[in-house]
Amino acid sequence: MLTGLSLSCLAGAAGADPQHRSRLADLVVQECGSCHGLTLRGGLGRPLTPEALADRPADLVRDIILDGLPGTPMPPWRPLLSEGDAALIADMLKNGDLP
Amino acid sequence: MITRRALAAGLPLAAVVAPAVQANTAPQRGTGDLGLVIERAAGSVLVVETTGRSILGRVEGLGDLSHASVVFSRDERFGYVFGRDGGLTKVDLLDRRIDRRIVQGGNAIGGAISDDGSLVAVSNYEPGGVRVFDAATLDLVADVPAVSGNAARSKTVGLVDIPGRAFVYTLYDAGEIWRLELPKNASPKITKLTNVGKLPYDANVTTDGRHYYAGLFGEDGVVHVDLWQEPLKATRVLDGYGRGEAPLPVYKMPHFEGWGATQGALFLPAVGRDELIVIDNATLQEAGRVATHGQPVFAVARPDGRHVWVNFAHPKNGVVEVVDTLSLKVIRTLQPGPAVLHLEFTPRGHEVWVSARDSDAVIVYDSRTFEEVARLPAGKPSGIFFTHRAHLIGR
Numbered sequence: 001m002l003t004g005l006s007l008s009c010l011a012g013a014a015g016a017d018p019q020h021r022s023r024l025a026d027l028v029v030q031e032c033g034s035c036h037g038l039t040l041r042g043g044l045g046r047p048l049t050p051e052a053l054a055d056r057p058a059d060l061v062r063d064i065i066l067d068g069l070p071g072t073p074m075p076p077w078r079p080l081l082s083e084g085d086a087a088l089i090a091d092m093l094k095n096g097d098l099p
Numbered sequence: 100m101i102t103r104r105a106l107a108a109g110l111p112l113a114a115v116v117a118p119a120v121q122a123n124t125a126p127q128r129g130t131g132d133l134g135l136v137i138e139r140a141a142g143s144v145l146v147v148e149t150t151g152r153s154i155l156g157r158v159e160g161l162g163d164l165s166h167a168s169v170v171f172s173r174d175e176r177f178g179y180v181f182g183r184d185g186g187l188t189k190v191d192l193l194d195r196r197i198d199r200r201i202v203q204g205g206n207a208i209g210g211a212i213s214d215d216g217s218l219v220a221v222s223n224y225e226p227g228g229v230r231v232f233d234a235a236t237l238d239l240v241a242d243v244p245a246v247s248g249n250a251a252r253s254k255t256v257g258l259v260d261i262p263g264r265a266f267v268y269t270l271y272d273a274g275e276i277w278r279l280e281l282p283k284n285a286s287p288k289i290t291k292l293t294n295v296g297k298l299p300y301d302a303n304v305t306t307d308g309r310h311y312y313a314g315l316f317g318e319d320g321v322v323h324v325d326l327w328q329e330p331l332k333a334t335r336v337l338d339g340y341g342r343g344e345a346p347l348p349v350y351k352m353p354h355f356e357g358w359g360a361t362q363g364a365l366f367l368p369a370v371g372r373d374e375l376i377v378i379d380n381a382t383l384q385e386a387g388r389v390a391t392h393g394q395p396v397f398a399v400a401r402p403d404g405r406h407v408w409v410n411f412a413h414p415k416n417g418v419v420e421v422v423d424t425l426s427l428k429v430i431r432t433l434q435p436g437p438a439v440l441h442l443e444f445t446p447r448g449h450e451v452w453v454s455a456r457d458s459d460a461v462i463v464y465d466s467r468t469f470e471e472v473a474r475l476p477a478g479k480p481s482g483i484f485f486t487h488r489a490h491l492i493g494r
Contacts, residue, residue, distance in 0.1 A: 029140075030438070030456070031413050034351050037183050038140065038165035042206055043224060044254065044271070044300065044352065068348065073300065073316055075348035080414060 021088070025098050028089055035073065040093070044073060050096040061090035130175040133192050134443070134485035136454065136461055137167045137180075138478040144169075144180060145477055146195050149445050149452070149485065152463050152473040156195040162186035162202070168209045168356070168482055171489035172234065173216035178484065179234070181210040187221055189237060192486070199237045203230055209356075211260040214492070218281060220258060220266045227252035229268055231281060241287055247273035257302025257313055257355065259493040261326055269299045269313045276302070276313060276324055276333055295322045295333040303355035304493040305365070310380055312336075314355060316370060323383055336383045337376065347371045347394065351412035354397050361404030361424045368395035368409075375409065377427065387427045392418050397441060400424070401466055402448035408466075410439045410453075419453060421469070431469050435462045443483035454480035 029038060035045035046052065053061060065086040068076035077086065092098055133155075136145040143159040161167075163184035170179050177198060180188045185204035188197055206225035212218065218240060220231045231241040245253040253270035260266055265280040274297055278290040297317025304311045304326070311324040321337045349371045359366030364386055365378045375398050379386040393415030400407050407422040416438050421431040436458030444451045450472065453462045456479050463473040488494040 031350065033165050037163065037206070039163050039184070041163075041184075043166065043183060043208070044256075071317065073298075073349060073352060075350055077348075077350075079348060080350075 021092075022099075024085060024089055025092060028092065028098060040098070048093050050094055053094050056094075058087070058090045058094055061093060062086045065089055128193070130192055130486050131446070132486075133175070134452075134483060135169050135178045135180065135190065135192070136452075136477055136480050137164050137169075137482040137484075139164050139167070139440075139456065139481040140479040142182075143478070144178075144190060145475075145480075146190075146192050147452075147461075147475070149450065152450075152475070154475055154477075158190050158195055158197060160197065161188045161190075161200070164481070166208060166481075169484035169488075170210060170212040170219070170494070171484075171486050172212070173489055175486040175489045178486075179210060179212065179219050181207055181221060183207060185221075185223065185225075187219065187232065187237060201232075201237050203232070203239075208254070208256060209258055211258050211266055211493075212489075213260055213264045213266070213281070214262050215264060218264060220260070220279075222255045222258035222268055224254040227254045227270075227272070229255055229258060229266065229279060231266075231279075241279075241281060243277075243279060243287070243289065245270045245273065245277070247275055247291075247293070256300060257311075259302070259304040259311070261304060261308045261311075262492065267302075267304065267311050267324070267326065269295075269302045271299060274299060274317075276311070276322065278326075278331060290331055292324065292331055292333040296320060296335065300352055301355040303358055305360060305380065306492050306494070308492040310365075312355065312358075312365070312367070312378075314353070314367070314370065316352075321367070321378070334383070337378065337385055347373070349394065349412065350414070351394070351396055351416075353395055353412075356397070359398040359400035359404075359407035359422075359424070361400045361407070364424070366398045366400065366407045366422070366424070368398055370394075375407070375422065389422050389427050389429070391422075391429065392420055392432065398422075399442050399444065399451075401451070402444055402446065406430075406466070408442055408451060410442060413438075416440075433464065433469060436460060440481045441483050443485055445485065446487040452483045454483055456480060 036048045037043045040048040066078045068074045132150045146155045162182045165183045178190045185207045188200040191198045204223040208222045210221040219234045228244040253272040258268040276292040280288045296315040299313040300316040302313035313322040323334045323336045353368030363380045366375045375389040377387040393411035395409045398409045409420045419433045420429045423430045435453045436455035438456035440454045442453045461475045461477045
């Protein structure tokens, strides 16, 4: 079921307006950074730099964001992020398009 | 004024005058009320004092400080800051400058200082293991790779000091707990406990240096080691304590650092559940649960143990709850601002400093009235560390 939060995220992702993008980028750096490092070079979680993700297709990265990796601490973000948001984050990670 | 004694001692005039001039420009002060606040994104730390609740200065150039932590020298003058990027920086709190800095590994998670203050140990993810440095010079003293059997090097977590120039830590990938002893004038000695459980993600020791607990991520339960009983033995306690059926997604790993220790009990954050679990240190049994606002990250006891203050994982991290340790009920809810990352009590607990990352502020509360008594600007603050940790085992 889509919550109000994810609906508004979806709408934002479709347009990918700069404000929404920067909110998502902030989420990646701050929240993903807790495990993957602020610079995304890894921590308890793997590195998420473009080089580290080079052999991972963007839709696989998106699906891991949405559904997590069972048996590891990587949680499913589906309750908090829309598919569009996850796809946008996957692109940002693969392109190194983060502040 | 030149004293008769100086003249009688035949000291040259300059020798008497110079120190007096220096004292006028930089007044002497103690360090027992000082601390460091990590500015996570900028790679800087604030030197703060808790008597007047003010910022004394900022020290920059400490690298990637996500998940940074600090231990202090026995004289409470120097803070050793452990950065994510493997940086180990010795910060002079009085002169507010970097005394020494090395990048000792590729990816680090924390550290500890030995009881005699002479050794600083760093817990590394990459290359997995523990490295020990001379606290004065930061020269390498020992390099202990976390290699178990034929497996690859393990990330290490939950590194603490225990009495006797020794450290205890946990191998995340291998599921082991190691004690590393570094006696003076003798070879280092490692005691390994193997197969303790799946993915132990963090650990800590009680401040008497006796009970070491490691939380498991890969299965339900907590591992306990009684460091007073030889030979060391890892025992599973609280089976089924944490994740149980259909655990909630965990958006921030809970921390054992700063667990609530009080009256022989420990208040631990449950993994993937909106509650704290209370362990009785005498029986090693669950002594109760506390329902909370979200998934706890830190559960920090006020030093007298009467209350435990709790912060929470994303996205419920704008709230701090205060738990009464007698009734096991939440008695107060505070809203310091979005993204509360850490809290630290003054040495005897009259006030508590709370970092609110997304408000770019550190908020100070009176711990009895719960009133906000000060608000200090800080850039994306995370960990707050006061110098009295220098005199606590395992901190």
